[in-house]
Amino acid sequence: MAAGVLVDFPSMGSACYFPSLESLLRDSTSRFLAAVSAAPDPDLTNFRSLFSRVLNTYPDPPLEAVWFFSALTFHDAPDDLRSILHLLSAFTASSRATAKPLALLAPVVSELFHSTKPRKEIEALVEAVLSYISICSSCPAGSEVNADAGTLLPGFGDLVKVWSVRNSRDRCPFQVLFPLVGEEARRELMKEGCSVTFLAGVVVAEAFLLRLCLKVQGTPGAPRSELQKELRIWAVSSISVFQNQQFFGVLLNMLVNAPLPVYSLLSADDEILVRGVLYDALILVDYSFLSGAEVDQADSSLFHIFGSRLVITIDAINDARRKGEQGRAMSYINTFSTSNIPSYLTRWAIRQAGTDQLGKPIAITPQAFLKWLVDLEDKGLKVFGENCSRIRERLMHDEDKNDYQSRVSHSDADLFFIDKQSHWEGMDTKGGEDGEAVEMETADNSFMAAAHSMKAMANGIRKRKDCGTEDASVMKFVKYKAEDSSVKDYYLPSTNGMSSGSEVENPESDDEMEETV
Template sequence: MAGGILVDFPSMGSACFFPSLESLLRDSTSRFLAAVSAAPDPDLTNFRSLFSRVLNTYPDPPLEAVWFFSALTFHDAPDDLRSILHLLSAFTSSSPGAAKPLALLAPVVSELFHSAKPRREIEALVEAVLSYISICSSRPAGGEVNADAGRLLPGFGELVKVWSVRNSRDRCPFQVLFPLVGEEARRELMKDGCSVTFLAGVVVAEAFLLRLCLKVQGVAGLPRSELQKELRIWAVSSISVFQNQQFFGVLLNMLVNPPLPVYSLLSADDEILVRDVLYDALILVDYSFLNGAEVDQADSSLLPIFVSRLVITLDAINDARGKGDQGRAMSFINAFSTSNIPIYLARWAARQAGTDQLGKPIAITPRAFLKWLVDLEDKGLKVFGENCSRIRERLMHDDPKNGYHYQSKMNHSDADLFFIDKQSHQEGIYTKGGEDEEAVEMETADNAFMAAAQSMKVTANGMRKRKDCGNEDASVVKFVKYKAEDSSVKDHFSSAATNGGMSSGSEVENPQSDDEMEETA
């Protein structure tokens, strides 16, 4: 259709020539919105005829054209969401990758969010959407090259109005169509040329979060700890199946920029529960699709994900400490120190600066690394972008000198024993020439945690006690698998950075049960 599109609208005037699909979509969107506002049940026959011909000219129709055509169908039967889901999936059978089929589902997820249908019916439809996402996610990575490289047309913002008109109520169309993501994600979607891959990640994140909220709503009488445990297992399993970096990054950004966009679905207490589940699922597990990353000057695609993960790890630690749960706080610290994030960030910084003489964090802890990256930002290395001021604020509130006392809230539990790395708690400390004051504080804190862990009871045969401990931390142990390293964290970090290799602490592949996910003693 490179030569343009000639359209005859008998009921709307003379024939029009459109130089591109984009110009046709803009004009059609304007006419559609005018027709809908003028009459509650407008005649859309001409639109259907036109876009049926347009779609038939493409072996793999553009997302925007499919969206407009499906909106016309949905306008006639606004309650038949299952038929729209089938229609959208039918148009993507020839797509080589997963991005476009997933991105097309955005209107369905939005309508499920706004729907007044019974919760059981909505749950069934959300499950159908997630099943379709799982099927698409299994497509070979080789097919993603062309599909994921695509960009949305500049008129995408106008097209959003077609699907949001029924629920707009004078609100921003993007807020209506994408109700379960934060403002940062919406701003990215509003940019001209936003990638189809990013839109797909947003859709998966919304469907995931909607199902998580429905699971919380549908439980009555189940103890909070049991519910949290079940939700963790479901969340980790889903993330492992989807294997989607953009989806993972969108979830991280929701936590980096609170509150979670679930206030219309959940109570304040339930929002805290969902946030805790996301902390566990996003921090405590090293997923295979985020491991083995190579850092070079041409590819830093994982940097935003790892930086966001670093930020929310610090938030999760502070949240756990605020609740007096030191076992949980130490699990987050240990998950960070044994992951490939410290190595990745150190190598990325060295590559960007063109030198290894950047100094080192004083310890392999989230706070130490975040402070180190802020210092590098002050020296001209762009790490956080427009979020730098918020990161500084986090560090200021997290400073131990501002009132936090590590030993004052010690909450001993058997879970502490599992997460503490006995080799790295001292060797992981870096000093700069002399005894850095902050390094001493970090070491004092580590020693306090270590002393608490060593004071815990063990079973008669010397095995660590893990079951029936009566503490919620035990459920964390059951779904996190770590590999013990032969060397200390410091040696692991230093040698990996020197040799140019990447290493990860662990992988979780589609965990199915508690027994499969429990670390053996």
């Protein structure tokens, strides 16, 4: 392909020479959109023949070429999402990186969002997508999920139109193809040179959020407290298995730039429930794929993750206090204080400034650290950049800013947490805590245990018999099957008798999950 591509389309009347794959994709996209606009059922034979030859010239075909070819196939059978999922996964069998196979799934997730199929069928397909994501994250190449997987071609924006043409309705093509991320993530995708790794993180975040919304939709009338506990266990375990920094960062960014982009799927009350689940899953756990972070890491995305996590911690504290949930608010404060985030932010600031004469926050609390970082920005240190005005506004409107200066000691932490060595241990609550804080601890015990157990499986998809323990009490959790990308039962041992014992998966979709994708 480096020498160019000579294309002979009889319908065009002459042969065309394209100096690169990028120029071929631009011209093909233009001709495809013109053909679709001119006739509801255009003849795409020449396109299929051309891109079949193009794909066969690569041992590991470029993402953009695979997307165009699969769009041609999908145009003929727009309801057969299962076949498209198989097709896209087949083209990545020889890929050594994890980001590209995940990024390729973007059209499938988009079509599932726009689909009018019955909810149970959509649930089954979303589970299949998450199963595939889990397998990619757990295979030996999973360690490369955050490695540089290259950048998207400059013609990527035009290619988005090919997949969004059926649902565009005069809307932005990126909004159609990426319906479950915020505007900031879409702007990043529109930039020339956007990384394939970032696209992969967006796709995983959208599939994760879509499944979370479907779970809420599938349990109308369920007790909110019980539903929230089950969703937290599922969310924490999924994040632990995916081990994807970009995905984690996209989720954080959704919360920083509220409201969540789920208004077409959930009611306002359900959006509040999902936001609470995400607060707990993103704040109350010290994930191993983040805990070993070093300040001198070349990728600056890690600072953005910790900075965003700091901001949403303050939002979560304020949200809990508005609801009168003081025990939950203290859990967020204590988690921050006992995490590696304060030391990381301090070392990062010293490294950026080139001096350790920066002063210190007045306390190891989220509010104090955010104020310290904003003060450093005022002194010329580039911290939050273009987002600084929004961060400053949060500080100005912090209704409880003085309360954050309260003394917090490590020994008073009222929740379970995963430490930097991926061990987990409990820290006893004090007898004077109210009942709400005790209930919070009990729920946290369950999902921390779930995350720890799922993390042990992350290096490979194991058979059910390998997951047994001496404890006879088990809880049904996520269903994944490595052999054929469908789903199978995994069991997590209950911990200290605190497991909820309830199924995390929706019961009505269990049978479907046993099918082969």
